[in-house]
Amino acid sequence: MIFDDDLLERCISCGFCLPACPTYSLTADESSSPRGRITLMRALETGQLEPDDPTLVEQSSFCLGCRACEPVCPAGVQYGDLLEQWRDHQWQGRNRPVLARLLMAVVARPWLLRLQGLVRRHARTKVRGRTYSLMLGCVERGLYPRVSRAALRLAPGMQAPRAQGCCGALHAHNGSSVQGAEMAEALGKRLPGTIVTTAGGCAAHLSAHLGRDRVKEFSEWLVEMGAWPQGEVRVDGRRARVALQDSCHLRNGMGVTRQPRELIKAVAEYVELPGAGGCCGAAGTYSLLRGADSRKVLAPKLAEIEAARVDFVVVVNPGCLRQLEQGLRRSGSRVKAVHLAELLTWAEE
Amino acid sequence: MGLPAGVVDALKQIVGVDGVRLAPGELAAYARDATPLFHAEPDVVVFPRTTEQVAAVLRLATEHEVPVVPRGAGSNLCAATVPLSGGIVLALTRMTQILEVDGDELLARVQPGVTTARLADAAAARDLLYVPDPGSRTTSTVGGNVATCAGGLRGLKYGVTRNYVLGLEAVLPTGEVIRTGGRLWKDVAGYDLTRLLTGSEGTLAVLTEVTVALLPKPAEVGTGIAYFDSLADACRAVAAIISAGIVPATLEFLDQKCIAAVEDYAQLGLRGDAGALLLFGDDGPIEVVAGNLVRLRKICTEAGALEVTLAEDVARSDALLAARRCSLPALSRLGSLTILEDVTVPRPRLAAMVDQIDEIAARFGLLIATFGHAGDGNLHPTCVLDPEDDEAIDRAHKAFAEIFAAAIRFEGTITGEHGVGAAKLPFLADRLGADQMRLLRRIKTAFDPAGILNPGKVGS
Numbered sequence: 001m002i003f004d005d006d007l008l009e010r011c012i013s014c015g016f017c018l019p020a021c022p023t024y025s026l027t028a029d030e031s032s033s034p035r036g037r038i039t040l041m042r043a044l045e046t047g048q049l050e051p052d053d054p055t056l057v058e059q060s061s062f063c064l065g066c067r068a069c070e071p072v073c074p075a076g077v078q079y080g081d082l083l084e085q086w087r088d089h090q091w092q093g094r095n096r097p098v099l100a101r102l103l104m105a106v107v108a109r110p111w112l113l114r115l116q117g118l119v120r121r122h123a124r125t126k127v128r129g130r131t132y133s134l135m136l137g138c139v140e141r142g143l144y145p146r147v148s149r150a151a152l153r154l155a156p157g158m159q160a161p162r163a164q165g166c167c168g169a170l171h172a173h174n175g176s177s178v179q180g181a182e183m184a185e186a187l188g189k190r191l192p193g194t195i196v197t198t199a200g201g202c203a204a205h206l207s208a209h210l211g212r213d214r215v216k217e218f219s220e221w222l223v224e225m226g227a228w229p230q231g232e233v234r235v236d237g238r239r240a241r242v243a244l245q246d247s248c249h250l251r252n253g254m255g256v257t258r259q260p261r262e263l264i265k266a267v268a269e270y271v272e273l274p275g276a277g278g279c280c281g282a283a284g285t286y287s288l289l290r291g292a293d294s295r296k297v298l299a300p301k302l303a304e305i306e307a308a309r310v311d312f313v314v315v316v317n318p319g320c321l322r323q324l325e326q327g328l329r330r331s332g333s334r335v336k337a338v339h340l341a342e343l344l345t346w347a348e349e
Numbered sequence: 350m351g352l353p354a355g356v357v358d359a360l361k362q363i364v365g366v367d368g369v370r371l372a373p374g375e376l377a378a379y380a381r382d383a384t385p386l387f388h389a390e391p392d393v394v395v396f397p398r399t400t401e402q403v404a405a406v407l408r409l410a411t412e413h414e415v416p417v418v419p420r421g422a423g424s425n426l427c428a429a430t431v432p433l434s435g436g437i438v439l440a441l442t443r444m445t446q447i448l449e450v451d452g453d454e455l456l457a458r459v460q461p462g463v464t465t466a467r468l469a470d471a472a473a474a475r476d477l478l479y480v481p482d483p484g485s486r487t488t489s490t491v492g493g494n495v496a497t498c499a500g501g502l503r504g505l506k507y508g509v510t511r512n513y514v515l516g517l518e519a520v521l522p523t524g525e526v527i528r529t530g531g532r533l534w535k536d537v538a539g540y541d542l543t544r545l546l547t548g549s550e551g552t553l554a555v556l557t558e559v560t561v562a563l564l565p566k567p568a569e570v571g572t573g574i575a576y577f578d579s580l581a582d583a584c585r586a587v588a589a590i591i592s593a594g595i596v597p598a599t600l601e602f603l604d605q606k607c608i609a610a611v612e613d614y615a616q617l618g619l620r621g622d623a624g625a626l627l628l629f630g631d632d633g634p635i636e637v638v639a640g641n642l643v644r645l646r647k648i649c650t651e652a653g654a655l656e657v658t659l660a661e662d663v664a665r666s667d668a669l670l671a672a673r674r675c676s677l678p679a680l681s682r683l684g685s686l687t688i689l690e691d692v693t694v695p696r697p698r699l700a701a702m703v704d705q706i707d708e709i710a711a712r713f714g715l716l717i718a719t720f721g722h723a724g725d726g727n728l729h730p731t732c733v734l735d736p737e738d739d740e741a742i743d744r745a746h747k748a749f750a751e752i753f754a755a756a757i758r759f760e761g762t763i764t765g766e767h768g769v770g771a772a773k774l775p776f777l778a779d780r781l782g783a784d785q786m787r788l789l790r791r792i793k794t795a796f797d798p799a800g801i802l803n804p805g806k807v808g809s
Contacts, residue, residue: 009685009736014383014678015424015488019464028396028442028462029370029378030423036378043377055374072487074614074678 002089003045003082010077011038017069017079022279022297023062031055032062034069034079041086051090060090061097062293064286065173066279067252080253084177091175097289100174107138107166108183114162116142123148123160132158132221133191135206137199138166140318147198147318150341151218155196155227163190167197169205173284184209196221198341200247200317201284204254217250219260219316219340231347233268233312241310242268242343245301245324246277247317260316260340267347271308275301282323298327305335314340352392352436353413360395360437363405368443370394379420379438380431383485384772385686386742387428391418391438398443400518400526400557407555408524410437411799417522418803419551421462421493424485426677426689427770429497429550433805439555441492447471448558456515456532458560461492468561477563481510483766484674492556498548500766502670505724506598506631507564509766511547518558519546522797532560545792550768551803553796567632571642572599572666573659575649576623580604580719583625584700586652587723590629591696593648595641599630600724601673606733607720610679615672623655627723628673630666676720677731683716686736690749692756693727693765705755706730713748715741727765753779769807777807 017034018024024033031040037059043049049056060083067080091100106112116122122136122145132155136148152160168183188195188210195210197203198218207215216224233240242264250256257277264270281287281297305313305328313328313335315321324337360369370376371393380390392415397403410417416436423430432438444460447468451457452475459468465479465486472479482501483489489499495517500509516530530536530543546554577583583602590597603611605624612619619626627649631641646657660666681687694702703719706728710717721728730752732745753763753776763769763776778786793808794800800809 010681012383012385012678012681012685012687013381013423014681015422015485016675016678018422018424018488019466028440028445029375029394030440031370031375031378033378039378039380040374043374048377049374053372053374055372055377059374074611074675075681076614 001045003041003085007078007082008038008042008045010075011035012075013039014075016072016074020068020072022064022066022068026293026296031059037063038077038082041082044086044089056090057095060086061290064279064281064283064297066248066283068248068277068279070252071255084172087173087175088177096175099288100285103285104171104174104176107170108179110163110165113138113141113165120145121149123152124162125152125159127161127192128159130192132194132196134158134160135167135187135191135195135197135202136160136164137197137202137318138170140199143322144318144339147339147341150339150345151198153345154222154229154341158196161191165190167202167206169201170284172205180205181209188214194221198316198339200250201319204249207254217254217256217316219263220256223259223262229263229267229344229347231267231349233343233346234348235311240268240312241271243271243273243305243308243310243313244276245273245280245313245315245320247315247320248279248283250316251277260314263340263344264314267344271310273301273304273308275304280320280323282319284319287319287323294323295327298323302327302331302333306333310335312343313337314343316340352415356409356413356415357393359409360393360406363409364395364397364402368396368398379440382420382423382425382428382430384426384428384431384770385688387431387771389431389433389435391432392435394438394440396440396443400520403439403520403555403557404524404526406437406439407520407522410801411522411524414799414801416801416804419496419555421490421496422464422488424489425493425497425770426691426767427497427764427772429768429770429803429806431771433771436801441490444557450475450477452477454532455563455565456560457563458558459491460558461490461556463491465489465491465494472563473566476566478566479561479563480507480513484677486674491559491561495547495556495559496549496551497768498766500722500725500727502601502673502722503598504722504727505600506596511544513562514543514547514559515562516560517543517546517556519554519556521554522799522802526557527554530560534562548768550770550807552793552806552808553802555802569635569638570630570632570663570666571638571660572628572630572669573642573646573657574669575627575629575646575654575657576620577625577627577654579624580703581700582653583627584703584723586627586649586654587699588697589648589652590645593644595644597629597631597641597645597724599628599670601628601721602626602723603628603673603676603720604718606683606716606718607676607680610682610718611672611676613682614675614679615668617668617672620656628669630670677729680718680731680733684733684735686734686742687731688734688745688749689729689731690752691727691729691764691767692752692761693725694756694759694761696726698759698761699723699726699728702728702756702759702761706752709748709751709755713744715745715748717748725765726761750776771805774806774809
């Protein structure tokens with residue numbers, strides 16, 4: 001048995017998911033829709049199709065895993081879980097993309113992650129209390145150490161222990177969900193108290209394994225603590241115009257959408273992008289593994305951002321930050337992509 | 350069955366390599382629509398982008414006698430788009446242009462693959478209303494709506510899809526392109542082929558362009574909820590509303606099981622202890638809507654409602670209507686096989702029909718939840734089952750046969766808005782009679798001499 005039977009049976013093929021799916025909107029082809037992919041999973045489960053069937057291989061990797069199909073599914077299909085089980089079966093050994101294998105090997109070694117700290121000045125504190133721990137995240141630590149520093153500046157009571165690992169989301173999304181779960185649990189033991197993370201993807205994965213109470217995404221935590229930023233972010237002497245790009249897993253996995261918007265509104269003029277809730281195409285390793293498709297998903301979003309005439313577009317996940325930064329740079333935009341924590345530290349009285 | 354030699358190459362010539370899908374997995378994804386228990390794989394899926402391509406595909410298919418099943422989003426509930434004889438699935442989901450929205454003529458012209466919600470949004474952006482409002486509006490395509498004559502939530506006051514189709518461009522199976530009707534309300538030249546093609550479920554021609562009438566957007570929309578002890582009580586309130594001379598835009602009901610399922614999904618704070626709820630609403634000038642909502646509340650209260658509340662704003666109204674639209678998929682939370690049916694009876698018989706359904710469900714030992722468009726007598730009794738339990742599925746089929754018979758006995762019909770497809774075909778003669786069935790077949794032959802379009806459905 002490849003799939004959890006209950007999960008697979010839940011889908012009644014009503015098709016309510018079609019308009020929410022970014023890959024279906026690229027192809028208009030049923031096999032690249034959530035409903036069609038569930039049909040493919042059923043064919044795999046019953047043996048009608050073999051794991052090396054070209055459509056199964058292609059569709060399991062074409063899916064962004066953004067889970068936009070979940071909140072619009074009245075039947076309550078947990079597509080994200082199904083996708084993990086699908087890739088667990090299909091992406092074994094040589095079937096897993098080389099790049100994914102490499103990244104998974106790196107982030108599974110905490111000492112390698114700690115080495116990054118020697119060259120990248122991310123936030124770090126001694127373990128002082130047992131209340132709130134800031135999770136550094138494997139990608140963010142390397143690419144955007146300024147985000148954890150900003151987070152610590154906004155929340156001085158928080159601790160950022162050095163001895164951390166990776167949460168395992170990368171593994172779970174790339175066909176190794178058992179190891180992904182083990183890594184989440186191990187991290188849960190290493191970090192005392194409530195785990196606060198500035199990465200939406202990590203937040204969703206960790207909370208699925210450690211419980212919703214144990215894990216807070218940064219914006220969610222700030223709002224809960226009542227730690228509203230003071231002052232305002234200015235550009236050319238006026239209040240900055242700021243848009244948000246939701247993190248898919250934060251939005252679709254944890255249902256957090258209100259908090260980052262409220263925080264932005266507190267310091268700037270907030271502009272809602274029509275497609276803020278749609279995937280930007282970063283999708284974890286997707287932008288590395290399927291660059292061309294990733295850019296196709298991103299293209300309409302870049303046009304929206306230009307049309308919105310904003311100064312900044314805020315993200316709450318490092319993968320999205322990299323995706324938008326690169327996309328905006330390539331298109332010659334003057335709009336800057338920034339993490340929410342950074343933006344909030346720029347507010348001046 | 351396989352395709353005759355050369356057909357695939359010819360298809361690739363017509364629509365390009367990218368528009369032809371043949372891999373086993375790709376075909377598997379097109380083996381079903383939203384109807385449970387009907388599966389059949391096509392031999393090829395073809396994605397045309399223009400009317401000329403559709404015409405060329407159909408000429409080829411007629412020449413080689415290959416079955417063709419036109420398909421939009423595949424959200425229909427009568428197996429109208431299941432390729433029972435294999436052949437070509439003609440997926441129109443890449444024909445998605447909104448060609449025109451005209452505020453002076455009050456009409457829109459679209460390709461068939463545009464979703465209903467996108468057309469409604471494009472109209473709303475010009476302060477216009479596209480009236481037909483099927484539950485599946487975010488997913489279903491305009492072409493599919495017209496092909497099945499999908500109804501929706503505004504039927505009572507405004508009528509259904511066929512009342513808004515002004516003209517069609519359609520390709521006959523032999524490849525000719527015809528334009529029926531046009532841009533006019535008043536046009537009686539010739540047989541009304543626009544109406545004939547509307548609801549023909551892809552058995553007579555393939556729709557490639559649709560011209561629909563729009564209305565000015567009403568200034569105000571308001572909604573309220575009344576809770577009752579039972580669905581029969583709610584039906585009596587419906588009768589009281591109509592006899593008071595009010596024709597509201599929305600009059601929808603859910604029974605207790607539907608309320609629970611919808612609440613589980615949408616979390617709107619619906620009352621779980623009530624036996625039924627009636628969702629009522631109206632649109633129009635602000636004073637009229639406000640006045641009608643107050644009258645509706647009064648009538649419901651007098652008819653024995655447990656509680657009546659009015660939605661405080663448009664957002665709340667929209668949320669309530671959205672929740673109602675998802676009743677079917679939400680019901681599948683109770684069990685993963687849901688067989689939904691679609692009977693309609695004259696409004697005065699609504700309460701009696703509800704009683705009949707309850708009686709039949711009890712006699713067959715089935716869980717049948719009921720929701721529907723109370724205002725136009727259109728009921729959706731939905732049986733929730735375990736997909737592994739063949740014996741129960743068999744009982745459900747027998748129960749539904751009795752429900753259809755009861756509807757016909759009440760001078761109602763076996764489908765109000767979902768269509769006949771393959772699922773209702775065995776019951777169609779009960780409704781139409783033998784002479785009319787023969788006429789239907791002669792009409793089918795006139796359009797489709799080779800019998801390639803959607804075989805096994807209406808007209809077969």
